[in-house]
Amino acid sequence: MVQVKVNEGLLEGERVTSDLVGTFYSFKGIPYAAPPIGDLRFKAPQPVKPWSGVLSAKQHGPQCPQYNIISKQLENGSEDCLYLNVYTPNLEPNKPLPVMIWIHGGYFCSGNGNDDVFGPEFLIRHDVILVTLNYRLEVLGFLCLENEDIPGNAGIKDQVAAMKWVKNNISSFGGDPNNITIFGQSAGAVCVTLHCVSPMTKGLFRRAIAQSGTLQNWWGREFRPRERAFALAKKLGCTSEDEKEIFNFFKEQPWEKLVGIQIPLTWKEKDLTSEGFITMFSIVSEKVLPNVETFFTGDITDALKNNVHEGVELIVGFNEDDGAITFALIHDIENTISWANNSEGYFVPTTLGQKYSKDELKEIGSEMKKMYTRGEIVSKNNLSPVANYYGADFYKYEILQFAKQFSVKNKVYFYIFSCFSERNVFAKLFGISSYFTKNVVSHNDDIAYLFPISNINQKIPKTSVSYNLIYRMTSLWTNFAKTGNPTPDTKLGCNWRTFNAKTKSYLNIGNELTRGVAPLREEMEFWEKMYEKSDKLFTTKSS
Template sequence: MFLLRKLEGLLVRTKQNSSQFLSTSGTMSNPIVTVKEGKLKGATKKLLDGSTYYSFKGIPYAQPPIGKLRFKAPLPPKPWEGIHEAIEHGAVCPQADITTMQLVEGSENCLFLNVYSKSLQPDAKQPVMVFIHGGAYMSGSGDTDTLGPEFLIQHDVILVTINYRLEVLGFLCLDTADVPGNAGMKDQVAALRWVQSNIAQFGGDPNNVTLFGESAGSASVTQHMISPMSKGLFHKAIAQSGTCLEDWSIGRNAKERAFRAARYLGNETENVDELLEFLQGEPATNLAHLTMKTRTPDEKFRGLPIHFTPVVEKPFDNVDRFLDEEPIDKVLTNKIHKVPLMIGYVSHEGLLMLADRLRKADLYNKESHYLVPRDIATKLSDEKRKEFGERILRFYTGDKGISSETAEAIVDMQTDLNFAYNTHRFAHYYSATNEPIYLYRFSFDTELNFIKSIAVGQSQVDMKGACHADDLFYLFNNEMNKDFIEKKDYLKKIVFDVTKLWTDFAKTGNPTPGDSSVRWVPYTRAGKEFLDLNHSMTPGHNPEGPRIDFWNKLYCDAGLPCITKSTL
C-alpha cells in the first residue's frame, strides 16, 4: 500500500509538471506555472513574427506594504491557495505621472512583477534580463504600456519587469530602525530574490541574470552593484543614462525633508514617532508629488528635482542596510560586485531640460552659481560657487549666455553635468576591477525618438541626436512605436540590431560576440573606447573628451574625487 501511494503521488506530480509546461507546445492558451508560493495562470501571446511567447503579469513578489508596513522593508510573499490569475498587470504604485504631473492613485498593494518567456521548459536555461524602470524615483511601472517585451524576447531571453515603491512611500528616511530609508530599493532586492527562487520554473537560468535600467533605473543598477544586499543576485549589468555617482541619485538631509513633508500636509510635529504615525495615517495619494513641495529655496533652481532617493543608511542592530557607505567611496575602494558592465548615455540627454533652462534664462545668466551641481556646490564658499558657475557658463556659451542661440550648448551642458561626466567617471574607476566594460553613446535619430519630439515641441529648438529616454523605444514595444515598426522595415532592423546588442551581452557578457558584423571593443583607461550607436554603429575613442575634461577639472578643483594622473 505504501509503495502504491508513493507511485500515485509520483504520477500526480508528473501530471502537474507536464501540465505546467504543456504551454510550450502552443496548445494551451493559459499556461500554468508553479512557483514557491503557489500556482500561476498566464497567457499565450504572439511576437511580431507570429511565434508564441508566454506572459505572466501581476505576480506578487512581496507582501503588500500597507498599514504599519508602510515605509518599511518588504516582507516575503505569502503562499496562496488555488491558482493566481497572472493575466493582467497588478496595480501601479501611487505616484505623480512625471510627464503630466497628474496624480495616479494606483494602490499601495503594488509590489508586482511580470515575466515574459518563449519557453517554459525547465531545462531551457534562458538568460534572464530584469529591467528597473526610471522616472526620477517618483513615477513609472513595469507595465506593458511602455515596457512591452516583444523586441527583447525575440532573441531567446526572458524579460522580467517590476514595480517598486516610489517617492515618499519608497524613499522616506527617518534615520530610525523602523524607517532607515531605501524601502524602494529593498523592493528591488526582493524582486531579484524572487527571480533567483522562481525563474527556473519559467525556463530561465538563475545563474545568468542581467540587471538593466534607464535613468533612475540605471542609477539603481549601479547602486545594486555596491549594495551588500544585492550580492549574488545578478551576474551582468547594463546602465543606461545614470550612475550612483550622480548628485540626483543620492539623498541628503532626508530626515529634515520628511519633517518638511509633514508640515506641508499640516502637521507641525518635531517628534519622529509622531511624524511616522502621522505619515502612516495619510492617504497614499497625499504622499505623491511631495518632491516639489519639499524643496529648499536652493533646490528650486539647482540640479534636477529628484530628492526622495536612495540614502546611506545609519547602522541599526538586525537591520539590513541597502547602502552602508557613500557610493563614491565604495567605487573608489572597489567594494563593488564585479560583473561585466555595459554603460552609456544618449547623445542629447539635456534636450529634456532645455525648455526649462530657456524659460529661466535670465535667472541662470545672472545667478550662474545655480549651474554648479549640488555635490560640488556644498563644498564651496559663496564666492567660489559664483566663480565655478561663471566658468561653466563661459565654457559652454562664451559671452552669449543662455538663449535659443546657444541651445545646443545648453543641451551639452545638461547632458554632461547630469549624465555623461559621471558615466565616464564610473567607467574609469570600475575599470580597476578588470571586468569588461562596454561604453556607448546612443545617437539614433528616427521616428522612434518620441521624447525628443516632445522636448522639441516645448523648446521650439530642434537638433540631431537622441533625447533622454529615447532609447527605450528601441528596446521595448508599446502603443507609441508599434505601428511605426510594423510598417517600416528599416526601423524593424534598427530595433533588431539594438536589442541584439543588449541580449548578446546578457547571454555572453559581450555585446558583439563571435562573427558579429560590428566589433565593440571593451573600454580601457588609456583608449576610452566606445561605440556610437547610430545607423553605422561607429567605434571611437574618448567621446565628449574636452567636455569631460572640463568637468573633471571642476571636480578636481573642488577637492572631490576625480580622474587624476595617479589613477590612469
Template sequence: MSLLAKHLCKHNNCSSLVNILKKRNLTTNPIVAVEQGKLKGAASKLLDGSEYYSFKGIPYAQPPIRDLRFKAPLPPKSWDGVYEATKHGPVCPQLNTITAKVIEGNEDCLYLNVYTKSLAPSDKLPVMVFIHGGALMSGSGNSDAYGPDFLLQHDVILVTLNYRLEVLGFLNLDIPEVPGNAGMKDQVAALKWVKSNIAKFGGDPDNITLIGESASAAGVTSHMISSMSKGLFNKAIAQSGTVMDDWMRNRDSQARAFRLGKVLGKDTDNPVDLLKFLQSVPATNFAGSTLKIRTFEESNRGGPILFTPIVEKDFGNVEPFLNVDPVNAIASGNVSKIPVLTGYNSLEAIMMIGTIRKKAEFRSKNPDYLVPKEIVFNNVSAEKLKEFGNRIKKFYVGDGEFNDDTIEAQIHMLSDYHYTYSINRFTYLYSKTDQPIYNYVLDYNSDMNLFKKMLKVKHIKGMCHAEDQFYLFSNKSTTDIYKAQENIRNMVYTLTKLWTNFAKTSDPTPDESLGVKWNPYTPSGKEYLHIGEPLRMGHAANSERVEFWNQLFRDAGLPHVISSKNN
C-alpha cells in the same frame, strides 16, 4: 485547446498531443508552480508571429500597507488554488511627470511580470530583469510602456516590476523603523523572487542581467554596491545613469521628512510621532510631494529628485541597503565585480528644454547654481562657487547669455552636468576592476524619437533622454512606426541584439554578425561604441567636455576623477 487540436485528438493519443503542444509553447493557459503556489498565465504572439507566455501581476512581497508603509518589504505569502496571472497588478500611487496628474494606483503594488518563450527548465534561457525609470517618482513595469516583443525575439526571458516611488519608497526618518531605501529593498525582494523561481519559467537563475534606465540605472549601480543585493544578478546594464550622478546626491533627508509632515498637517520634530501621522495619510496625498517641499536651493541646483537612495545609518539589527559612500566604494573596488554595459544618449538634456527656457535668466544671473551638489557638499567657499559657475557659463556660451540663441549650448551643458561626465567617470573608475565594462553613446534620429516630437524640437539632432526605451521595448506608441519603417526595424534589431548578446555571453559582440567588434573600455584607450548608422568604435567620448568637468572636480579638491594620463 484549438479546434485543430480537438480534431487531432479524435485520431491520436490526446495526452501525447498535449505534451507536444507544451514543448512547442502552444499551451493556451500555462500553469507554473512557484514557491508560493500555482500561477496561471496566458499565451500570446510577438510581432514576428512567434509564441510566448506572459505571467503578469505576480506578487513578490507582501502588500506594504498600514503598519508596513515605508518599511522594508516582507516575503510574499503562499496561496491556495491557482493564482490568475493574466493582468498587471496595480501601479504604485504617483504623479505622472509628463501630464502632472496624480495617478491613484494602489499601495498594494509590489508585483512583477514574466515574459518567456519556453517553460522548460532545461532550456536555461538568459534572464533580463528591467527596472523602470521615471525619476523615482513615476512609472511602472507594465507592458503599456515596456512590452517584450523586441527583446524576446532573441530568446531571452524578460522580467519587469513595480517598486514603491517617491515618499512611499524613499522616505527616511533616521530611525530603525524607517531608515530609508524601502524602494530599493523592494527591488531586492523582486530579485530574490526571480532568483528562486525563474527556472520554472525556463530561465537560468545563474545568468541574470539587471537593467535600468535613468534613475533606475543609478539604482542598478547601487545594487552593485549593496551587500543586500550580492549574488542576486550576474551582469548589469545601466542606461543614462549611475549612482554617481549628481541628481542622486542626497542629504538632510530627515529634515525633508519633517517639512513634508508640516505641509501635510503635522508640525513635529519627533520622528516616531511623524511616522504614526504619515502612516495615516491617504497614499495619493504623497504624490508629487517633491514639488511641494523643495527649498530654494533644491529647486535651483541639480535635478528634480529629492527622495532618492541614501547611505543609511547603522542601527545594528537593521540590514542596510547602502551603508557606504558610492563614489568611494566604486573607486576602491568595493563593488560586485561583474560585467557591465553602460552609456548615454547623445543629447540627453533635450528632455529639459522647458526648464532650460524657464531658468535661462536666473542661470545667467546666478551661474553658481550650475555647480554640482557634490562640489557644494565638499564645503567649497561661496567665492569659489561663483568662480566655478562663471567658468561653466564661459565654457558653454562664451561671452553670451543663457537665452534662445544659445539653446543647444545649454542642452550640451545640462547633458554633461547630469549624465555625460558622471557616466564617463563611473566607467573609468569601474574599469580598474578585473571585469569588462562596455561604454556607448547612442545617437540615432528617426520617427521613433517620440519625445523630441512631443517637445517640438525634432530639428535638433541627437537622441533625447529616455528615447532609447522606444528601441528596446514595444508599446502602442511605437508598434505602427516599427512595422512601417525598415530602418527603424533594423536599429531595433541591432540594439536589442547587442543588449541580449551581453546578457547571454557577457560580450555584446561575440561574433561579427553586426559588423563591429565592441571592445571593453580601458583606462588608457577609453573605448566606446557609437551606436548609430553605422556602428563604429571610438576613443574618449566627448573628451573636451568631459575634461572640462573633470578639471572642475579636481580644482574643487575632489578625489576619484578621471586620470588625464593613459593609465
C-alpha cells in the same frame, strides 16, 4: 491558458501570438512581496504569502502611487503594488534561457513595469526571458528618518525582493537562475549600479546594464534625508520634533498628501524647483541599525573601491542629448533663457551647489557659462548650451567617472547612444524639438529601441531603418546577457572593445556602429578641472 507552479502556488498566464515573435508566454501581476500597507508602510518588503488554488496572471498589478513628471499631476495607484511580470519564449527549452530583469526609470517618483511601455517582443525574440517589475516610489519608497521606523531605501529593497523571487522561481518559466542580467534606465540605472555594490544583492545576478544613470549621479542620492523628512512633516502640519510622533503622522496620512511635494534644502535646489520639479526622495546612505538589514551605507567612492561585486560585467553609457528634455522638466523656455543669461549660479555643477553658497561659486559659475555659451546669448534659436550643460551635470560627467572606477576591477563596455528615427519621440513629447537645429537623441529615446512602446507606430517593416536599429540594439543587449560580450561574433560588423581609464574605448551606437576613444574629451576634461579648482579653493578657505 497556461499554468506554471512557483514556490507560492499555481499561476495561470496566457499563450500570446505576435507578428514579431510568433508565440510566447505571458504572466502578469505576480505578487513578489506582501502588500506594504498599514504597519509595513516605509518598511522593507516582507515575503508574499502562499495562495491556494490558481492565481490569475493575465493582468498587471496596480502601479505604485506616484507623481507624473510629464503631466505634473498625481496618478492613481495603490500601495498594494509589489508585482512583477514574466515573459518567456519557451517554457520548456532544451537549455535554460538567460534572464533579463528590467528596472524602470522615472526619477524615483513615477513609472511602472507594464507592457504599454515595456512590452517584451523586441527582446524575447532573441531567446531570453524578460522580467519587469513595480517598486515603491517617492516618499513611500525613499523617505528616511534614519531609525527603525523609517530606515530608508524601501523602494530599492523592493527590487531586491523581486530579484530573489526571480532567482528562486525563474526555472519554472524555462529560465537559468545562474544567468541573470539586471538592466535599467535613468533612475533604474542608478539602482542597477547600486545593486552592484550592495551586500543584499551579492550573488543574485551575473551582469548589469546601466543606461543614462549611475550611483554617482547626484540626483540618485538623497541629500540630507533626515532633515528633509522633518521638513516634509512640518510642511504638512506636524511640528513635533519627536521621531515616533512624526512616524505615526506619516503612517496615518493618505498617500495623496505625501506625494509630489518639493522640499528644497539648498539654493541650488531652490533654483531648480522654482519653476519645475526635481526628485526629492531617492537612495540614502543608511544608518546602521540593530534590527534592520542595510542595503547601502557609507561613502559612494569607498563602495566603488571596495564593495563592487567580483566578476559582475557591465554595459554603461548615455544618450547623445540626455540633457535636452531635462531642462524642460525644470523650467519653461522663457525662464530657461532668462536664468541662463542672467543668473550667476545657473551653470554651477549641482553637486557643488549642494555644498557651497552662490557667492562662493561665482568664479566657477562664470567659467562654466563661458565654456557652454562661448560668449553667445542663450535664446530660442540657441538652446544647445543649456541642453549640453544639463547633459553633463545630470548624466555624462558622473557616468564617466563611475565607469572609470568600476573598470578598475570589473569588465566594462561603454557607449554613447545616437540612433535617430521616427522612434525618437521624447523631444517632441516635451515640445522642444523645434528649438534645435539637429536631430535630438534625448533622454529616454533609447527605450524605444528596446521595447515596443504602445504609442509609437507598431508596424515596423523588416526593410525599414527602425527595424534594423531595433534588431541591432536588442542584439547587443541580449548577446551581453547570454555571453558577457555584446559582440561575440562578426554578425553586427563591429567589435565592441572594453573600456578602462587608460584606453577609454567606447562604442557609438548610432545609425551605424562606430568605435571611438575618450568620449567628449574636451568637455569632460573641463569638468575635471572645475572640480579640481573647487577642491583647491575650498581647501584653502578651510585652512
